[in-house]
Each structure stands twice: as C-alpha cells, then as structure tokens.
Amino acid sequence: MKKFAFLLILISGVSFAQDLQQHIAALKKELKSKPNVERTTQIYSDLTWDYMDVSLDSAIVYGEKALALAHKTKKHQLISQCYSNLGGVYLRKENFIKSEENYKKAIQIRTLNKDFEGVAKVKINIGNVLASKQDYVPATKYFIEAIQYFEGKNDTIVSLTKGNLGLIFFEMKNFPKAIKYLEESTDFLKKNNMQQGLCHTYLSLGDVYLDKKDTLKALNSYQISLENCKSCKDNLGISTLNQRIGAVHSAKGKSENAKKYYQISEKLLKELNSEIEQTNVMLSKSEDFIQQKKYREAYEMLLKVKKIHKEYDSDRYLLETYKKLTLVCLYQEMKDSSAYYFNKYTNLKDEKLKASVLEQTAELETKYQTAEKEKQLLQKEAETKKKTTTIIILSLLIFFLAIVGFLIYRQQRLKNVQQKQEFELQSAIVQIENQNKLQEQRLAISRDLHDNIGAQLTFIISSVENLKFGFPAMETSVKNHLTKISDFTKTTIVELRDTIWAMNANEFTFDDLSSRIYNFIEKAQSAKENTTFKFTVDDRLKNYQFSSLEGVNLYRTIQEAVNNAIKYADATEISVQVEPSRNGISIIITDNGKGFEVHAIEVGNGIVNMQKRIEEIGGIFKIQSELTKGTRVAITLNKES
Template sequence: MKKSCLLVGFFGILLGAVAVAQKRTVPQSADSLVQFLTTSPKDTLYLQALADYAWKKVDASEYKAADSLAKVLLTLAQQLKNKKGAFDSYDLRGRSAYVQGKYSEALDFYKKTLQLTKSSSLGASSQQRALTNVGMILHLMGNNEEGLKYVLESIKIFERERLPKLSGSSPYDIAAAIYHLQGKNEVALKYFQQSLEIKTKEKNYRGLAVTNNRIGSLLAEQKEYQRALSYLQKADSYAQQANYEAIMVDIAINLSSVYRDLNKPKEDLAALKKGEESAKKLHLTHQLGAIYGNLGQYYQSQKQFEKAEMYLKDALSIFKEIGSLEYQGYIYQALREMFVEKGDYKQAYENQQVAQKLSDSLFSQQQKARMDELSMKFETERKEQQIKLLQKESELQSQQNRLWLIGGGLALLLALVSIVFVINRAKYRRLRESLQLRNKIAADLHDEIGSTLSSISLLSGLTQKQLAANQPQKAEQMVGKISEDARQMLESMDDIVWTINPRNDSMQHLFTRLREYAKPLAESKEITLDFATDAQVESLSLPLQVRQNVYLIVKEALNNAFKYAQASQINVEFRRQNDEWNVAVIDNGVGFDVEAVNTRNGLKNMKKRAEEIGGTLLIMSQEGQKSEVKLQFNL
C-alpha cells in the first residue's frame, strides 16, 4: 500500500512539472521578453527568448546591443551544448553586420552558420537559411558566380524537402537579382514571380514588400515605368503593413528613379530626402550610398553640377568603404555621364576607364559561361528530383493498390515522363551550348568594340575642346589616337565576324587568313615569310573556340615578331605528331629574355587562350638567338 502511494505521489509530481513546463512559453513583446529573461532559468527556452530579444534590437537598429546579446547567447549555448543557440548567435551577428554594410564580417558569421548545419542535425530549414545568407553576401560583394551556386543549392533544398516556408531571405529573389545583372531579365522575372507566390501563400508581408520592390526596379530599367510604379506602390503598402522601415528606404530609391523618368522632379526629390532621413536614422550604410548616388543624378538633371558631383563622390566613398564593386561601377558610370554633360571630357574619359575595369572584373567571359553551365545543371537536377519524386509516389501507390492495371498505367506514365525528361535534357544541353556561344560573341563585341567606341566618343569631345581652346597640336594627337582606335576596332570586328562564320572551320581557311594578315607586314619590313604545313593538317576541321584561339595566338606571335625581333626570316609551321597538334612561329631575330617579358599582357593573353583549348604555350628564346613560340593542343 505504501509503495502504491509513493508511485501515485511520484506521478503527481511528474505531471505537475510537465504542467509547469507547458505553461512556460517565450513571450512576444520586448517588455515581456525582458521579464522572462530576468526570472527564467538558463535553459533551452531561455536561449530562444534571448535570441528573440536580440532580433528585436536588430530590427530597431540597436546593433551594439544586439551584438552584445548575441555574444552572451553564444557563451550560454556552448555551455549547454546547444547548437541551435550557437546558430542563432552567428545568424544575428551576420544580420547586424550586413545591414551596416560590413559585408566581409557578415560573410564570416554566415559561413559559421553553414558550418554548424553541416556538422550537426539542425535540419534542412537552417541549412537553407545559411546557404541563402552566404549567397546573398557574396552577390553584394560582387562574387556573383559563387553567390549563385549557394542560392541555387538553397532553392534545391527548399523544393526537395518541401519545406513549409522559406527561412530568412528569399533565395529566389537573390537568384533573380544575379540573373538580372547578367541581362537575363526573363529568367529573373520568373524567379521573382516564384518568390511572390511563396510569400503570398505564407502571408509574408515583409517579403512581399521586398520582392515587389525588386520587380519594380527591374521594370523601371526596362523603361516600363507605369508597371514599375504599380509594383513599387504595392511594395510600399506591404512595407507599411509590416512596419518594415528599412525596406522603405529601398522603395524610396526606386520611386525616385521612376519619378525622374516620368519627369516629376518634386516627387523625385521628396522620395530621396525621405529615404536619406530613414537611412541615416537606421544606420543603413549601403542604402545611404544608393540615396547619395540618386541625389547626384537628380541634381545633374537639374544642371546643378557641383551638388551632383558632391553627392556622387559621397556615394563612391561609401561603396569603396564597404567593398561593393558593383555599385562602385554604377557611380563611376554616373560620374562619366555627368562630366560629359558638363563638357569635361578628360574626367569623363578617366571615369569611363575605371567603370570598364570594374565591369570586366565582375563578369569576365569565362565567368558568364560557367554561370550558364551552373544554371543549366541546376535546372537539370531539378528535373531529376521531380522524376525521383514521381518514382517514390508510384512505389507508395503500388503498395497500397496491387491492381495490375493501375500499376501498369503508373509504369507507363513514368516511362513517358522519363522520355520527356531525356528529350528535355538534350534540349537543355543544346541551349547551354547556344548560350555559351552567344555570350562569347557578345563578350567579344563588348570588350573589343564597346569600350573602343566609348573611348572614341570621349576623345572626340576632348578634341573639340582643344580646337576651341586653339590647341591644334594636342588636337592632332587626339585625332591620331582616334584613327588608331578606329582601325583596331575594325580589325577586331573583322576577326570576330570571320571566326564565327562556319565556312571558315577548316585549317586551310585559317592558313589563308593568317597569310593575308602577315604578308603585307612582311613585305613592308622586307622579311621573308614562309608557311609550312602537312597535307593532313590542311583538311582538319576546327571547332569555333579552337579556331578563334589558335588564330589569335599565332596572330599575336607574328605581330610581336614583326615589331621586336629585327628578323629577316619568319617561319610559321603547322604539324601533327601522333594525337598532338603543334603550331610554331620561328624567327631568326635578336631574341629576348623570356623571364623579363613574361608579365606582358600580350603573352599572358596568349597563355590564357592556350589554356582555354586545353593546350600549352611554350616560349623559347635567348638574347642574341632565334625565338620560337610553340602552341601544342589535342582535338
């Protein structure tokens, strides 16, 4: 009897403890959280309440307080061996650094959250959040290729695991922003629309404000100003519903641009001043830089060039400080346009050159091709996941219903889906090859011709200014430079057009082209030029990329020999040795120190082109002896 009473008493105590535990829940308001943290034991619920309170500090732009709370959270989480608390601590500090424009610091914290998700069982939702945050910061720092990899992986996890909601920032929005930077606006809009569908379903008003704002910005760039205004007004409405003041700054920036294009200067300036006030209040460094950039363009439109230059340089200073290459490029381009309008072509030209270098560093030709490949790989893997899901569903249904007719129908359906998938994958592969070729041609035209035309335009303006200032000698030098640039541009365009013509895919056409280029140069310098080839080489058909790179490597080698070798004889040899092809340019000139010229851009470009076709470039020379440039590659 005593034993029975003891058991009843024990269970009574246990049930009472459970009831108390069930009553302990983390409150919502800031004041209640403070009371909870003051009276509660330091357990798992305490860590959750501490994290929630720190997030409220981030939302209120009290970043120092948020960082201090996050540090306390990490210490307690480590003591309790609570991985979720450690994740929340790093996530908080990453967000705090991000909104202050400290991207490198934010990236370090977000990478720690990703490491935690890989080394512990925090779940797919935490991993999806960490991947998105890392991708977002890489994108903001200008590393778009790497950023895209992370956000596409985040989307893959969200769709594969069928997560009930997106955690943190939307990877769809970030992927759309990166595709938009590539000029792939249709792909960008597709991802934005997917993001809107998810956020509408979740009733995520903050998220809806963000995505509608981004769509409005994209449409404004496409000059669809009325549609852009509609999306931006929706964004503003959602932001007010969610009391999301930070996004209101971004919306103000985009509204400013649309008002400017609709020729509404009063609304433009009002939006910018409102945005500037909020950005300063919330310490939003990146957004403040964008506000200054827009204020510079506003004052330029009003012909107030001193104010315009002041605001643009303030914006540039901010973007240099936070390390945003993309936005530095925008500001240099804006400065270039302002100086052109002002008539200061020298400074316009200098800003154009810097903007061009930043653009090249953000998106090289190879980077674009790799991003296309990454995108197509992601889409293919997504299709494969859908096939696997169909197979799993088929297996479950066949277990529940053993009727052969239904089982056979499902098997037939799966077979049809598989056939369609195989066909689609082949289409994706062909599309990827087409995209890579298109991007290559576009990049060549952009790099070789676009920048030259910009330079010619600026130099022409500078020439007019020098003529007006009665400086004919300087003007004559500029005219010479324009003539040289124009000649090089025409030569480059001719090379590009010749390269992409499929009728020129034989080695014989390549020989003819090189002879046409080299013969006049050789005759003008009284140099004997000899081409030697094997019969089997002349009939060889070359892929476009190989043809282009071989041609440009040999052309550069010939050009260097004509300029510097002081030779009387130059031989060009094309030979086959087993499975290897050898192309050599040999001269009997004065030679050079290979190590001393190895850093020249011409030689660097030749080696880079050789690597693109899987080949090697050998340069053999000594001072006072003959020189040989040899390309080896396999097909």
C-alpha cells in the same frame, strides 16, 4: 544603381506579425529578470533580428553578445544560429566579407552535426551574399540546391527562394524568367497573407517593370510593396521603396516630388544608422542633380558616396559611382578628373571580369580533374568499359573547352563594349576641346574688331568733326558730305558692336535679344517723336534660347522692318509683337503707314536680305501690304524651346 532586396531565410523563427517595438520591450523586460544563460542567449539572438529593421549597429551589438554566450552553452544549434544572425546583419550593411565569414562558420557547424535542413537554409543566405556581390553562378547553385531540398517539405522557403532566383535573372536582364519566378513567389505569399515576403517580391517586380520602361506597372508594384512593408513595419523596405518612387519621379522631371520621397528615405536610414544604405539615396539624388544640370552638387555628393563604398569595399556600387563621376567631371570641363575616374571605372570592371572568369574556369578545371580520376578507376575495374569511359572524358573535355571558349568570347565582347564606350567618351572630350578653341578664336576676333576697327572708326569720326570745326568757311555741300560720312561711320560702329555682342556668346535667351531691340526702338523713338512704338514679348519666351546666328539674323530683320516703316511708310504707329507658336515663335511687325502693292513693285535689297536672313536660320518670312492700309511683316521660327 538599384539595391536589390534578396530575401533572408529567418532561422531564429521570430514572428514578424507582432508589433516590433512591443516585442523588443518584452524581450528587454525579460532580460531584467536574469534568466539562465541559454535563455539569455536566445533573447539576445531574437533582439539581433528585431533590431535589423530598427538599427543595424544595435543589431550587431546584440549579435556579438548572443554569440559570446552561445559558446558558453556549447550547444551547436544555438551557436550556428548566432553566426547566421550576424551574417544576416552584415549582409544588410553590405559588409559582404564579414557576412560570408559568419555564414560559412554556421554551415560548418551544421554540417558536422548533420543538421541538413539548417545547412539548406544557410545555403540560401550565402546565395544572397554571392548574388549581392554579382557572383551569380555560385549563387544560383546554392538557391537551386536549397529548392531541391525543401521541395515538398517547406513551400514557404521554396517560394521565397524562387523570388531570389527571379532577382538573379533580372540582374542578367532575362526579364521573362525574372517575372515568372517572382510571380510564382508572389502568388504563394498572397494566398498565405505573408506580408513580409510580399513587401520584397513586389519591390522586385517593380524593379523589373521599371527596367522594361513600364513605369505604370512599376509604380503600381511599388505601391503594393509599400503597403505590405508598412503593415509589417519593415523600415528598410519602406526606405528603399521611397527611394525607388523618388527615382521614377526624378526621371519624369518631377524633382520636387522626388525630393519628398528621398527625404522620407533618408530619415528612415538615419534611424537605422546604415551608412551604406544611405549612399543609395545619395546616388539617386546625384542623378536628380545631373538632370537639373547642378553638376557641382552632384560632384560633391558622389565624392561622399565614393568614400563610403571604398571603406566597405563595395565594388558593385563603386563602378556606378566612378561612371557618374566621369560624366559629371566632363560636364564641368574637368578633363583630367574625368579621365582619372574613367580609368578607375574601366580598371575595376576589368578586375571583376577577370576574377569571374578565373573562378568559373577553376571550377570547370576541378570537374575535369575529377572526371580524369573516374577514368582511372574504371580502367582498373574492367577493361570492357574503357571505350565508354573514354567517350565520357572526351565529352567532358569538349564541354570544358566550349565553356572556356564561351567565357573568352564573352570577355572579348565585354572588352569591345568597353572600348566603344571609351571611344565615345574620348570623342566627347575632343568635341569640348574643339568648342573651347572656337570660342577662344571668336573672342580673339571680337577683341581685334573692338580694339582695332572700332578705334579706327572712332578716329574717322573725330577727324571729320575736326575738319568741320577747323574750317568754318567750308562750303555747305562739303560740310553736308562730311556730316553724312560721320553719321555713316557712327552707324557702322553701332553695327560693329552688335556683331561683337553676337560673337561673344554661343547662345542667347530672348531676354538678351529683347534688351537689344528695346535699345534700338528707343533710338528710333527719339528720331521720330511723332511716331508711337509698341514692343511686347510674351512672358513664356523669356528663357527661349537662340544660337548667335539666329539672334543676329532676327535682330537685323526686325531692325530693317522698323527702319522701312520709319523711312518710307510715314507711319504714326509701329508695333513689334512676339508670341509663342505651336513649334517655336512668331514675330509680327506692323505699321499704319501708306503701304504699297507688293506684286506691283520691284522688291528692293532690304526685303530680299530680310527674307534670306530668316530662311538662313530655318524660318519663314512673309510680307503683306496694301495702299493706305499699312504693312505687316510676319516671321515664324520653327524651333522647340
């Protein structure tokens, strides 16, 4: 979830071109000279703005001091300015309730004193609060009213407010209009070298391009924004940009690069002492953990984020946090927790949707009631205007019903989307449960094979050996036959263990498969001491993964090929070489035995079975052999690693 930088209109008039620390030091030095109450109030007010980019807690302390002294001066302009300052600080801390309370007090004072320019400025900042709360309709209304007032009077404020309008259109996914307003704002700011504004508008442009999946333009905009933020020493902006750039690197799988940017962002936010801002970095880091499948770390970080946003009543970010917690719990098979957070997510989303619809409907109802009163007045003035008035009222009524119908339709559409997401989530949960049941069945079968069939085969071997030693005078042919039975049973036990090994896992890495093949080759080496065996696996394939079926079929095929070389080829050298190919892996088994004419003989069951096993897992099996030149078996498994 991104934190969008809506631009505050600075009523205090402090110049940000100065070095911030120098300005703070100068103001504190002036305080020591004990100026009068009015000047002291103004100094505290200026310090409030300066500390907004240094420490939000310190900004609040100075803001409260300024307000207390302003009331003693009884100067309305100074009092309203102090309320506006506090509104700006609380907006930065995302305490929207206190921010809106302070701005409304400021606008009330300015309205009573007919300070219309001041009213228009505060309207922009209230619009910022509403936009941050996702109340876009009233926010847009405030911005447009401010633009209309300042048009031709103050092009700078018009430009900054257009940037805020661009952000609202971005939030509503209207990218063309978002880019239009942001670029208009940027062009003006560039002409006038207003680095503070450029710091924020380029950040917003980067966010728009990132949502459009144009990462090159996004990173370019972020870099320009970062340069301007550094020039005007906007630490909050610098922190936000490092977080954004880190998120882009994380999405590209460059976790180490992302980590560096997140560390810079966290360091700056700790200096600002903004707990709510730090959670935005934590949300980005949790997404990085999820991509790395570090679900436990992501889960613990999201719990901290949830606690902070609940304290600040920040529903916008709680929605994103609940959504991530739902998925992380699902990945960890915490089904009850996943369902709990999914319910939290859907309930909060429904509450916000209902509140928005009710607010907009109430506004339209007020307009309708006003129109009714106008109708009554027109009827008293002149009977001749009755027809026209009726038409106007009917038009307003139809408009009202159309808007209400549209809101209901939109609510239903959002509910359908929510139900679809809920269905997909429930399907995923069912799939996980089915996989768990299948795994339990496989484990039960493997235990039965090991405990029952394995024990019975061991009993057969023991019985055969007892017969041989119990009857020493037994005929040689009978003893040989019993020995064959014993050897066959031992071989069957080995194959049974291989089967159990395959059943006890959903998938294998090549390391698992390699260790099995090494064991087999060691046994073959002990049986054929004059034969040299060579088995090599490319290091790049150590983490290559197979399903249990693929692992067993590859193992059996390699085993059959090596056995054939031992039994029939009279080979002195047998090689098994495993390398990566373009789309998967390549396994080559070669020997220097006597070979055979592939097309001149009838293919036996062994070769047919090898071919079927490889084709069953989507691979390609080829065998080449010539008399006196040995045999080459090639297996290709086309599967992305």
